[in-house]
Amino acid sequence: xxxxxxxxxxxxxxxxxxxxxxxxxxxxxxxxxxxxxxxxxxxxxxxxxxxxxxxxxxxxxxxxxxxxxxxxxxxxxxxxxxxxxxxxxxxxxxxxxxxxxxxxxxxxxxxxxxxxxxxxxxxxxxxxxxxxxxxxxxxxxxxxxxxxxxxxxxxxxxxxxxxxxxxxxxxxxxxxxxxxxxxxxxxxxxxxxxxxxxxxxxxxxxxxxxxxxxxxxxxxxxxxxxxxxxxxxxxxxxxxxxxxxxxxxxxxxxxxxxxxxxxxxxxxxxxxxxxxxxxxxxxxxxxxxxxxxxxxxxxxxxxxxxxxxxxxxxxxxxxxxxxxxxxxxxxxxxx
Numbered sequence: 001x002x003x004x005x006x007x008x009x010x011x012x013x014x015x016x017x018x019x020x021x022x023x024x025x026x027x028x029x030x031x032x033x034x035x036x037x038x039x040x041x042x043x044x045x046x047x048x049x050x051x052x053x054x055x056x057x058x059x060x061x062x063x064x065x066x067x068x069x070x071x072x073x074x075x076x077x078x079x080x081x082x083x084x085x086x087x088x089x090x091x092x093x094x095x096x097x098x099x100x101x102x103x104x105x106x107x108x109x110x111x112x113x114x115x116x117x118x119x120x121x122x123x124x125x126x127x128x129x130x131x132x133x134x135x136x137x138x139x140x141x142x143x144x145x146x147x148x149x150x151x152x153x154x155x156x157x158x159x160x161x162x163x164x165x166x167x168x169x170x171x172x173x174x175x176x177x178x179x180x181x182x183x184x185x186x187x188x189x190x191x192x193x194x195x196x197x198x199x200x201x202x203x204x205x206x207x208x209x210x211x212x213x214x215x216x217x218x219x220x221x222x223x224x225x226x227x228x229x230x231x232x233x234x235x236x237x238x239x240x241x242x243x244x245x246x247x248x249x250x251x252x253x254x255x256x257x258x259x260x261x262x263x264x265x266x267x268x269x270x271x272x273x274x275x276x277x278x279x280x281x282x283x284x285x286x287x288x289x290x291x292x293x294x295x296x297x298x299x300x301x302x303x304x305x306x307x308x309x310x311x312x313x314x315x316x317x318x319x320x321x322x323x324x325x326x327x328x329x330x331x332x333x334x335x
Contacts, residue, residue: 002034003069003070004031004033004034004070005032005033005034005036005068005171005204006030006031006032006066006067006068006088006204006206007030007032007065007067008030008031008064008066009029009064009065009067010028010029010063010065011025011027011028011029011054011063011064011065011066012025012026012027012028012061012062013050013054013061013062014062018282020282022281022282024047024230025047025051025054025061025230026047026229028227028231029232029309030225030232030235032204033204034171035198035202035203035204036223037198037204037205037207037218037219037221037222037223038206038207038219038222038223038224038225039206039207039208039209039215039219039224039225039238040052040206040209040224041209041210041225041253042210042226042227042228043210043228043278044210045229045278046228046229046230047229047230047231049093049176049177049208051208051227052090052174052206052208053090053174054066055174055206056090057073057084057085058090068084068087068088068172069087086168086169086170087171088171088173088174089165089166089170089173089174090165090175090176091162091165091174091175091178092161092176092178093176093178093180093181094181095149095154095158095161095181096149096150096157098161099149099160099161100149101148101149101150102148103148104145104146104147105129105133105144105146105147105148105149105160106125106126106146108164109132109145109163109164110128110129112167112168113125113128113129113167118167118168118169126145128167130145132163132166132167133145133159133160133163135166135197136159136166136193136197137159137193138156138159138160144156154182154183154186155182155189155190158178158182158186158190159190159193161178162190162193162194166197171202171203172203172204172205173194173204173205174205174206174208175205175206175207176208177208177209177210178207179191179209179214180209180210180211187214188217191214191217191218194218195218207219215238216242219238220238221238222237222238223235223236223237223238223241224236224238224241224242226247226253228249229281229290230281231309231319232309232317232319233247233250233309233318233319234247234249234250234317234318234319234320235309235317235318236315236316236317236318237316240315246318246320246323247318247319247320248271248290248295248320249293249294252271252273255269255270255271256271271295272295273293274293274295274297275292276293277292285303286303286304287302287303287305287306288302288307288319288320288321289306296322298321298322301322307320307321310324310327310328312328312331
């Protein structure tokens, strides 16, 4: 069995807020194989960005573990820690804010190349910088390297951010809302570029987005994980999750995606929640945190205890008491 490139075990992150403790990420377990795409989706505040920052080594977990290529990153020291930080790169949500406005594109991209000894001398750095820009479909690269971020369009800055992440030859990317700041046509173009790079370089990708339609487009051959108030509530191959969602929250998210009104094509019926108010992380409801909004609420079964993410034979997993009971009964009947 292939060793996961990234492995999360019972990952938890807490923050102190107003003299209280907020659990932004709660007991997340996930394995990502080399070259695999996993998308994390959910509403703002669900913990997906915090999870991504922990995977990238920018935040330390409160509890639980993160392993890189089979080794717990807490055990990494010196050169081994450096190799982890180089091997896992983050593509930021806002490329304009994350790019140094006082530096040219050449200076931005050549700095990590020279700092980490990946090239020798300015001539080699310039050649590699041009190669990286061409790799992300930014041409004519020789003209662009002398420009500043403010002189580029939003889509061009997004591609520079991708190129910067690739300078150190990573094996894994964390893309946090990496296409959220550009319009839809540019988003699709950037995602196509990321897909091509993933295939060419064998990159694993954790793609973080609030847009389930984008997750569907980018992770069609991978998996999608749905988070709600810090917990993973559903995880499945993308095709299965889109065509046969199991958790009521996932069903509601999918029903909210606008669909063209084509004659003769069945449209997904919009699911209305019991409440539009999202509970506060400072005061979560008992049991399943989604139960105050859940259209499939079943009383004490949903309020008695927190549902765990239950894995099934078909490769799906869901954290919902009624769904888990029904699926486990079906699996027993098939045995």
